[in-house]
Amino acid sequence: MNIGVTCYPTVGGSGILATRLGIELAKAGHRTHFITYERPFALQGAQSDLVTMHQVHVTEYPLFKYPPYTVALATEMAEVTQKENLDLLHVHYSLPHATAAQLARNITGTPYVTTLHGSDVTILGEDPSYELINTMSVEASDAVTAVSQFMADTAKKNLGINKEIHVIPNFVDHNKYLPAPCELIRAREGKAITLIHVSNFRAVKRIEDIVYSMCVITKEEPKAQLILVGDGPERHRVERLVKKLELTDNVLIVGYRNDIPGLMNCADALVMASETESAPLTILEGMSSGLPIIATSVGGIPEQVQDGHNGFLVPFAHPEEIAKAALRLNSDPELQSRMCLNARATVLEKYTVEKVLSQYIKVYESVI
Numbered sequence: 001m002n003i004g005v006t007c008y009p010t011v012g013g014s015g016i017l018a019t020r021l022g023i024e025l026a027k028a029g030h031r032t033h034f035i036t037y038e039r040p041f042a043l044q045g046a047q048s049d050l051v052t053m054h055q056v057h058v059t060e061y062p063l064f065k066y067p068p069y070t071v072a073l074a075t076e077m078a079e080v081t082q083k084e085n086l087d088l089l090h091v092h093y094s095l096p097h098a099t100a101a102q103l104a105r106n107i108t109g110t111p112y113v114t115t116l117h118g119s120d121v122t123i124l125g126e127d128p129s130y131e132l133i134n135t136m137s138v139e140a141s142d143a144v145t146a147v148s149q150f151m152a153d154t155a156k157k158n159l160g161i162n163k164e165i166h167v168i169p170n171f172v173d174h175n176k177y178l179p180a181p182c183e184l185i186r187a188r189e190g191k192a193i194t195l196i197h198v199s200n201f202r203a204v205k206r207i208e209d210i211v212y213s214m215c216v217i218t219k220e221e222p223k224a225q226l227i228l229v230g231d232g233p234e235r236h237r238v239e240r241l242v243k244k245l246e247l248t249d250n251v252l253i254v255g256y257r258n259d260i261p262g263l264m265n266c267a268d269a270l271v272m273a274s275e276t277e278s279a280p281l282t283i284l285e286g287m288s289s290g291l292p293i294i295a296t297s298v299g300g301i302p303e304q305v306q307d308g309h310n311g312f313l314v315p316f317a318h319p320e321e322i323a324k325a326a327l328r329l330n331s332d333p334e335l336q337s338r339m340c341l342n343a344r345a346t347v348l349e350k351y352t353v354e355k356v357l358s359q360y361i362k363v364y365e366s367v368i
């Protein structure tokens with residue numbers, strides 16, 4: 001197949017997932033064309049050669065207070081579709097990509113598949129300004145997918161979408177995110193617990209709750225560690241809180257890193273304290289690395305994490321519950337190693353590239 005992909009190319013789960021999917025499609029022999037306003041963040045190194053980039057140029061003109069991005073995108077989509085003979089467009093994040101794809105289809109007749117990610121549904125559900133057009137463009141899609149059942153249900157409820165929504169989970173490269181080697185695990189035995197959190201430091205991630213949980217954990221385990229990976233709007237606030245709570249010896253804020261699989265191998269559990277999530281990639285990366293997950297029971301997280309099996313689900317905004325789960329793991333090595341195995345097994349069962357790619361291909365085949 002010859003596939004055009006549009007996403008938000010900046011750091012964020014939807015762009016990362018779209019880019020990884022495009023790369024996997026290319027590896028599987030499909031021609032993949034990215035139509036975006038800049039090179040996707042997640043498209044790095046040799047992988048760039050597997051796909052073709054088409055940049056959307058938005059006209060800068062003094063008269064335009066708001067540059068017409070949707071029109072520019074739709075024009076590029078139509079031109080690339082005709083020039084490259086695309087079989088379909090796959091747009092990640094409906095706003096405004098589904099509307100642009102619909103406009104392009106008016107000219108080319110080429111089908112488009114819309115995938116709904118996080119804020120697509122949660123923010124739009126709270127702010128109805130764009131709902132009329134956005135919902136129409138999602139409904140007009142040749143197929144709609146969502147990354148969790150929660151997203152599909154919320155889209156139906158909040159956006160009034162009646163069309164069938166195929167739930168296709170996010171995926172992880174299980175050959176890249178591997179459990180720590182036995183020597184490393186043995187070296188950690190008997191040592192205080194190390195937790196890891198990876199995100200783009202948006203307010204919705206509630207990193208402060210994780211830091212507060214460290215106050216409780218360190219009372220019992222003064223040497224416990226928390227590694228915070230990533231960067232974003234909340235970083236300075238988090239840094240200030242760590243200082244204020246005198247946790248600088250326990251909390252390491254390491255910024256953006258390219259060695260996340262290695263960092264995962266230094267940890268005993270992964271923590272997410274989000275207020276809402278659709279299907280966090282970092283949970284899949286943690287589970288693939290054999291880490292039990294301690295996460296809030298919100299959005300699509302309970303579809304990934306089964307309480308007591310591959311991690312613990314805790315109520316939102318209760319740092320003491322995060323601490324309780326971490327201390328329980330810390331005091332029970334048998335439980336820790338059982339959850340490690342279960343976490344990895346969950347990924348192998350449901351979230352590998354192969355399992356998920358075939359589901360997207362089935363949807364593509366149904367529309368062309």
Ligand code: GMT
Pocket residue numbers: 011012013014015017117118119120147170200202204276277278279280281282
């Ligand atoms: O979570 C973010 O900050 C970014 C956001 C996005 O739209 O790029 O991520 C959303 O989509 C990801 C890919 O499907 C999911 O892994 C995230 O759970 C989801 N974020 C939220 O729902 C808050």
